[in-house]
Amino acid sequence: MVSSLHLRDIAGIGPILEKRLITHFKSEEKALFVLLKGEIRELCLVEGMTKKAAQSLISNVVKSQTGICAGDFLKTKEAESLYLGILKILKKYCHTAYASDYMDLFIPYPKQKSNRREEVSANIQSHMDLIHSFSEDEIELISNLLSQITPARTAAAAKIKDKVILTFTEKTYLSAKEKFGKNLAVHWVLDPQEAADLLSAYPSVILFEFPEFDIPDGYEYFRNFENLTLEQIVPEIALDFFIQNQKSILASLKLAEIMAAGTLGGVYSKMTAEAALSLRTLVSKIDASGNFAAGFDPESDRLNLILKNCEEIFLKSAGTLSSKIEQSLSSSTLTLDGAQMMKVMSGIDLKEIVFEKVSKNCRGFFAESLAEISEKLALKKDEDMLLWDVFGDEISCPVQIQPDVLSRFKKHISSKITERNHSHKKSLSKELAGQKEMCESLITACLESDVWFSVAAFALAHEMTFPKWEERDEKESRGGKEGKSGRENGSGKGDKNLSFSMDAGKNLFLSQKYGLSHVVPVSYATNSVTILSGVNSGGKTSLLELLGQCFILAHMGFPVPAQSFSMSSLDEFYYFGKSKGTLDAGAFETTLRNFAAVFKTKKPEREKAGLTFDKYEKKKAVFADELEAITEPGASAKIIAGLLEAFCADGNALSLFVSHLAEPIMKNCSIPVQVDGIEAKGLDENLNLVVDRNPVKNHIAKSTPELIVEKLFLSASGEDAAFYEKLKAKF
Numbered sequence: 001m002v003s004s005l006h007l008r009d010i011a012g013i014g015p016i017l018e019k020r021l022i023t024h025f026k027s028e029e030k031a032l033f034v035l036l037k038g039e040i041r042e043l044c045l046v047e048g049m050t051k052k053a054a055q056s057l058i059s060n061v062v063k064s065q066t067g068i069c070a071g072d073f074l075k076t077k078e079a080e081s082l083y084l085g086i087l088k089i090l091k092k093y094c095h096t097a098y099a100s101d102y103m104d105l106f107i108p109y110p111k112q113k114s115n116r117r118e119e120v121s122a123n124i125q126s127h128m129d130l131i132h133s134f135s136e137d138e139i140e141l142i143s144n145l146l147s148q149i150t151p152a153r154t155a156a157a158a159k160i161k162d163k164v165i166l167t168f169t170e171k172t173y174l175s176a177k178e179k180f181g182k183n184l185a186v187h188w189v190l191d192p193q194e195a196a197d198l199l200s201a202y203p204s205v206i207l208f209e210f211p212e213f214d215i216p217d218g219y220e221y222f223r224n225f226e227n228l229t230l231e232q233i234v235p236e237i238a239l240d241f242f243i244q245n246q247k248s249i250l251a252s253l254k255l256a257e258i259m260a261a262g263t264l265g266g267v268y269s270k271m272t273a274e275a276a277l278s279l280r281t282l283v284s285k286i287d288a289s290g291n292f293a294a295g296f297d298p299e300s301d302r303l304n305l306i307l308k309n310c311e312e313i314f315l316k317s318a319g320t321l322s323s324k325i326e327q328s329l330s331s332s333t334l335t336l337d338g339a340q341m342m343k344v345m346s347g348i349d350l351k352e353i354v355f356e357k358v359s360k361n362c363r364g365f366f367a368e369s370l371a372e373i374s375e376k377l378a379l380k381k382d383e384d385m386l387l388w389d390v391f392g393d394e395i396s397c398p399v400q401i402q403p404d405v406l407s408r409f410k411k412h413i414s415s416k417i418t419e420r421n422h423s424h425k426k427s428l429s430k431e432l433a434g435q436k437e438m439c440e441s442l443i444t445a446c447l448e449s450d451v452w453f454s455v456a457a458f459a460l461a462h463e464m465t466f467p468k469w470e471e472r473d474e475k476e477s478r479g480g481k482e483g484k485s486g487r488e489n490g491s492g493k494g495d496k497n498l499s500f501s502m503d504a505g506k507n508l509f510l511s512q513k514y515g516l517s518h519v520v521p522v523s524y525a526t527n528s529v530t531i532l533s534g535v536n537s538g539g540k541t542s543l544l545e546l547l548g549q550c551f552i553l554a555h556m557g558f559p560v561p562a563q564s565f566s567m568s569s570l571d572e573f574y575y576f577g578k579s580k581g582t583l584d585a586g587a588f589e590t591t592l593r594n595f596a597a598v599f600k601t602k603k604p605e606r607e608k609a610g611l612t613f614d615k616y617e618k619k620k621a622v623f624a625d626e627l628e629a630i631t632e633p634g635a636s637a638k639i640i641a642g643l644l645e646a647f648c649a650d651g652n653a654l655s656l657f658v659s660h661l662a663e664p665i666m667k668n669c670s671i672p673v674q675v676d677g678i679e680a681k682g683l684d685e686n687l688n689l690v691v692d693r694n695p696v697k698n699h700i701a702k703s704t705p706e707l708i709v710e711k712l713f714l715s716a717s718g719e720d721a722a723f724y725e726k727l728k729a730k731f
């Protein structure tokens, strides 16, 4: 936490928002923590906060911390959308919403902040190494565990239903009610009977003073309740945190077990695998209500099973019992002796005689059934005893279950469960006391490691490598500029111009769309003002995009999607995408204004120093894709030629222009311009263009429309073929 930072120091936070943030997050420190961690989702929960507003706040926080924002490097809308496109792919590798939000905090850093890039690179590298040290199965397990983790929450303590506070004077009642009334029932007890009733109604009773009368045992007594906290009188409340965050805690403890021997350091290394395992076993014992989770306490499992199954088992037994009695009766005959006949004659009910006759048999059946029930439910003696009259004390057929016996039995079992859970909660909360902070920091550490783990996974999935930086000698460069342009100095090796060199790069967007193995690797290098010419669909735009991706990622401190990549460190990146057709006068004017902005950097310092080019001049890369579409071809070539001359004169710009107008541009240019080309080699057996995606140096590649005409000619017949043949002859 940056202690000197306050909410009101952040652009965009006025007194109203400051109050809202503090109210929502309960403290300024927590609000700042969320802002600094870039937790957009958390911020969006603040009253009146939209996603856009949250994003802009976070970007202001980054700016206040680092002095820069993404826009300082990404100078055009298209440069920004390249960056956003990269983030979109990157976020697919995140396991947690936390990491996904955090990705927005990775921004390209200009040259003067290169130390920040180094920190980022070091973290990514260590996580790439870490991933390498695990097997595929382990990586899958780690990914799975990370996806189960969400930031730790501590909701306000809920109302506790199984405890009551008894007070015996008005004064104590009023202060206890004020202090604990929100969470516990508080009673002012006046007589022994009321106290006895409450003791039997609640599994747990707390006394805040001794009554003047005797009360039965089974309570807790606190003398100095004025200084008590809720946690002291209801220790099981401490379980709330573990219940609310159980999934995240269990997953992070499992991760700690896996990582304990690893290289992550921090909170992981503070915990041994054994400690993580034993804490995990403790936390696993709780269910969503804080009771014993199934499988952890055989006695609780037995009692819960009784409660769940008893009704069904009793009903089945009653049915079997009825059949047995019926069967026994149907095979019996009743013979009355003289005395019995006399009884009937004197008015005694025949039923009594029948009962007398069959009762011996039936009692045997009843006993058998009760024994069976007891065995099936694994009942204990005290539970057994409650059931002796569950089928009634008189024999009837069909046999009926006595509802009051059944409910007495169930109540007995339920109170045993409650009692057991109560003592479980108490002992568990004692065992877990003091572990809350450890769990909180473990969860945070896991979320943070997901940030780096995800970036590393993204880098490995795209076979990315860290770039090498080519730092040019400022003095030499300046000397060259004030005299001749970089090209005039002589391009190629030894040239001190800004430059890049890429070996086997693969455009991330194409890899994402078609799969890494379907993208043809491209190698390219240049160190001057360059035009990239080439065949239609040859991959010029894709290459420009790929280089843009590499420039942005490299300045973020990330590896780039190439086998090897080196470049000069830059301050600004301008990317002008392909326009969708001839622009109207207004749009044309805006485009030219955008280009003019490229040259405006640090003009005041330049003028003040009386220098044409000073060392504070920003280093920039300027990419433009088929700028010719901005106006008619003749004028476009002149404008592009003018721009290239200006870039060449600037000396601090690495510019690459994709264009089909290489020849007319060269004609209009007063300086020699480097032209490279992506060439089509011909048509394959399926009449598809065969293209070498690697630009050929110093080569004007044709757009090769003749190959398209040839393709049409070869695939047509009759009149159509004759028509295409005539067109073909024009080339």
Ligand SMILES: Nc1ncnc2c1ncn2[C@@H]1O[C@H](COP(=O)(O)OP(=O)(O)OP(=O)(O)O)[C@@H](O)[C@H]1O
Pocket: 510, 518, 519, 520, 521, 522, 534, 535, 536, 537, 538, 539, 540, 541, 542, 543, 693
């Ligand atoms: N390196 C590559 N590997 C595989 N496919 C590629 C590669 N580069 C380009 N392509 C494929 O070729 C298509 C056309 O590429 P792109 O738009 O970059 O060509 P272009 O030279 O800019 O074309 P145009 O001059 O017509 O604008 C892409 O959509 C992609 O499907």
